[in-house]
Amino acid sequence: MNLAWRDIRHKLGRFVLTCFGLSLLLSVVVMMAGIYRGQTSDALALLRAIRADIWIVESGTLGPFAEASSIPGDTREMVARINGVVEAGSITMQNVQIERSGRKVRLQVAGYEPGRPGGPIHLVAGREITRSHYELIADRQTGLAVGEMIHLGRNDFTVVGVTSGVVTLSGDSIVYMTLRDAQQLQFDLAPSATRREAARGAQRTQTDFVNAVVARLSPDVPPEEVAEIMRRWKHLSVLTGTEQEVLMTRTVIERASKQIGLFLVMLTIVSAVIISLILYTMTMDKIREIATLKLIGAPDRTIIALIVQQALMMGVIGFVAGTVLVYLFKNNLPRAIVMLPSDIATLFGLVIVICLLASMLGVRAALRVDPGRALVG
Amino acid sequence: MAANTPSQPLVEVKGLSKHFGEGESRVDALRDVTISVEAGEVVGLLGPSGSGKSTLLNAIGSIIQPSEGWMRLDGEVVYDNRWLSRDLRHMRLEKIGFIFQTHNLLPFLDATDNVAVVLHLAGVPRGDAIKRSEALLDYLQVGHRKHAWPSQLSGGEAQRVAIARALANRPRIILADEPTAALDSVRAGIVMDLLRKLAVEQQAAIIAVTHDDKIFDRFDRIFHLRDGRLDDGGDQL
Ligand SMILES: Nc1ncnc2c1ncn2[C@@H]1O[C@H](COP(=O)(O)OP(=O)(O)OP(=O)(O)O)[C@@H](O)[C@H]1O
Numbered sequence: 001m002n003l004a005w006r007d008i009r010h011k012l013g014r015f016v017l018t019c020f021g022l023s024l025l026l027s028v029v030v031m032m033a034g035i036y037r038g039q040t041s042d043a044l045a046l047l048r049a050i051r052a053d054i055w056i057v058e059s060g061t062l063g064p065f066a067e068a069s070s071i072p073g074d075t076r077e078m079v080a081r082i083n084g085v086v087e088a089g090s091i092t093m094q095n096v097q098i099e100r101s102g103r104k105v106r107l108q109v110a111g112y113e114p115g116r117p118g119g120p121i122h123l124v125a126g127r128e129i130t131r132s133h134y135e136l137i138a139d140r141q142t143g144l145a146v147g148e149m150i151h152l153g154r155n156d157f158t159v160v161g162v163t164s165g166v167v168t169l170s171g172d173s174i175v176y177m178t179l180r181d182a183q184q185l186q187f188d189l190a191p192s193a194t195r196r197e198a199a200r201g202a203q204r205t206q207t208d209f210v211n212a213v214v215a216r217l218s219p220d221v222p223p224e225e226v227a228e229i230m231r232r233w234k235h236l237s238v239l240t241g242t243e244q245e246v247l248m249t250r251t252v253i254e255r256a257s258k259q260i261g262l263f264l265v266m267l268t269i270v271s272a273v274i275i276s277l278i279l280y281t282m283t284m285d286k287i288r289e290i291a292t293l294k295l296i297g298a299p300d301r302t303i304i305a306l307i308v309q310q311a312l313m314m315g316v317i318g319f320v321a322g323t324v325l326v327y328l329f330k331n332n333l334p335r336a337i338v339m340l341p342s343d344i345a346t347l348f349g350l351v352i353v354i355c356l357l358a359s360m361l362g363v364r365a366a367l368r369v370d371p372g373r374a375l376v377g
Numbered sequence: 378m379a380a381n382t383p384s385q386p387l388v389e390v391k392g393l394s395k396h397f398g399e400g401e402s403r404v405d406a407l408r409d410v411t412i413s414v415e416a417g418e419v420v421g422l423l424g425p426s427g428s429g430k431s432t433l434l435n436a437i438g439s440i441i442q443p444s445e446g447w448m449r450l451d452g453e454v455v456y457d458n459r460w461l462s463r464d465l466r467h468m469r470l471e472k473i474g475f476i477f478q479t480h481n482l483l484p485f486l487d488a489t490d491n492v493a494v495v496l497h498l499a500g501v502p503r504g505d506a507i508k509r510s511e512a513l514l515d516y517l518q519v520g521h522r523k524h525a526w527p528s529q530l531s532g533g534e535a536q537r538v539a540i541a542r543a544l545a546n547r548p549r550i551i552l553a554d555e556p557t558a559a560l561d562s563v564r565a566g567i568v569m570d571l572l573r574k575l576a577v578e579q580q581a582a583i584i585a586v587t588h589d590d591k592i593f594d595r596f597d598r599i600f601h602l603r604d605g606r607l608d609d610g611g612d613q614l
């Protein structure tokens with residue numbers, strides 16, 4: 001006769017509701033852990049989509065994903081002339097906000113030169129950009145379909161192709177357009193003062209600058225050697241693909257992950273507090289029954305088992321349901337959620353430990369209960 | 378089983394006192410109570426409300442701690458101005474069947490399992506426990522309610538289930554706090570007969586609190602409590 005299960009069965013509806021609430025809470029914890037891991041995969045997906053062996057960025061900066069970088073537009077030609085470089089392309093990156101069916105949507109606009117590195121890798125619908133102006137390739141996540149028009153800056157763009165699988169670190173979806181269009185857009189969206197100065201030719205003009213140049217090398221040339229040659233140029237920083245990946249994970253992801261990590265820790269603490277409260281109240285509701293059990297001679301271990309087993313059942317059911325919930329919905333979320341078995345196992349262990357610790361509160365109270373309590377009123 | 382010779386009473390209480398609270402609010406619930414009950418004996422405890430009847434049963438049943446005195450249960454000195462037994466609850470499980478004034482059934486177990494739970498705690502296999510519990514319920518004429526939840530039982534039915542629970546482990550000492558209060562005279566008679574039978578067959582000592590003059594004739598002796606004091610050594614009936 002399992003008293004823990006009998007008691008639960010007697011108040012099944014309440015237990016199910018409690019477990020459901022707990023599973024929602026724990027699903028957020030699992031999701032946070034998934035997002036934490038997903039950041040790395042998101043970021044690397046973004047980098048790997050470009051498949052660059054060499055990144056050329058503004059001197060002293062860490063590349064277009066980490067911070068603003070601006071280099072002269074003719075850099076690409078210099079890069080292309082280096083021995084071992086098979087192809088090179090200029091790229092720009094900027095955030096824009098558009099209005100779609102009444103909602104504001106943030107997009108990352110990537111400018112590239114069609115036919116050169118930096119563009120979308122594979123299309124799931126439509127075609128490549130063929131005209132030099134006002135055509136767009138959108139990531140599937142934007143929800144844009146081939147043939148749709150969107151207004152960006154001063155111009156209307158037609159979606160000609162759809163790609164998939166790439167988001168920015170902040171979770172924004174990406175659209176690709178030609179470098180020229182992107183530069184024009186940067187200029188259009190710049191503060192008006194900058195624009196006026198640019199028009200007077202005082203500073204950078206609209207077409208002079210790009211954010212980075214990416215290059216692909218022939219397979220028999222070590223990227224490090226080519227990078228070494230380019231590092232002699234002033235005002236430019238050169239990163240190999242590997243360096244860029246390491247940088248990305250170290251700086252950008254670290255910064256973002258710290259926030260998510262903090263959330264994760266706080267959520268875990270909140271969950272622990274809530275689980276403790278639930279378990280404590282569950283025990284307190286049973287004080288009279290526990291006193292009765294003591295009256296009829298039940299040993300402490302029976303009473304401890306009653307409380308601890310219920311705590312574990314709740315923890316296990318809540319966690320499994322929460323994890324399944326995340327698993328079912330992870331593809332409908334804007335961010336990549338990566339559920340590593342080892343992470344799930346760690347969190348599961350953590351939840352069990354929390355449940356055990358939390359049930360100790362109830363156990364302590366239960367063991368102190370005077371059996372005579374059962375005889376009062 | 379403890380070394381219990383026929384001459385040694387199953388329940389022996391000497392100079393037992395219990396007070397609640399201190400100073401102005403002090404209540405002397407028991408004053409210097411001495412009582413002994415032999416195996417096979419059914420004794421009644423009589424007295425006005427607040428005279429200390431429940432307190433005496435609870436003290437013998439080790440549910441409340443006496444203030445001073447001496448107690449021997451089934452050959453084992455359990456109290457000598459302090460508890461001597463290491464595991465009172467285990468002693469209670471083994472030796473004492475308690476029928477409480479409030480019946481205290483576990484709300485999450487049905488009638489049968491409320492009885493079977495003490496057998497379960499004592500390590501009796503489930504099948505045997507259920508069989509014995511159902512037999513007891515049948516005997517107490519609540520067999521037809523064996524699958525009912527405590528909340529669905531009438532006061533009298535609940536009390537009989539509680540009696541079955543107290544008897545399930547075949548304890549040698551049965552303490553009953555108004556076991557027939559919620560029963561009609563026919564069923565009260567059945568319960569008293571059962572207690573009598575138990576006392577004789579299992580050589581058990583039974584102490585029952587009662588207000589019910591219809592069942593006075595079922596007792597071997599009756600003790601009167603007044604203001605926590607026992608009037609005499611018990612009227613021989
Ligand atoms: N836990 C307690 N704290 C304080 N006083 C108590 C407590 N339990 C009992 N008393 C007091 O001790 C006295 C004896 O109480 P007891 O319950 O033994 O009476 P009783 O004879 O069983 O009465 P009844 O017939 O009403 O059940 C009463 O005055 C009661 O108020």
Ligand SMILES: [Mg+2]
Pocket residue numbers: 430431432478554
């Ligand atoms: Mg009483």
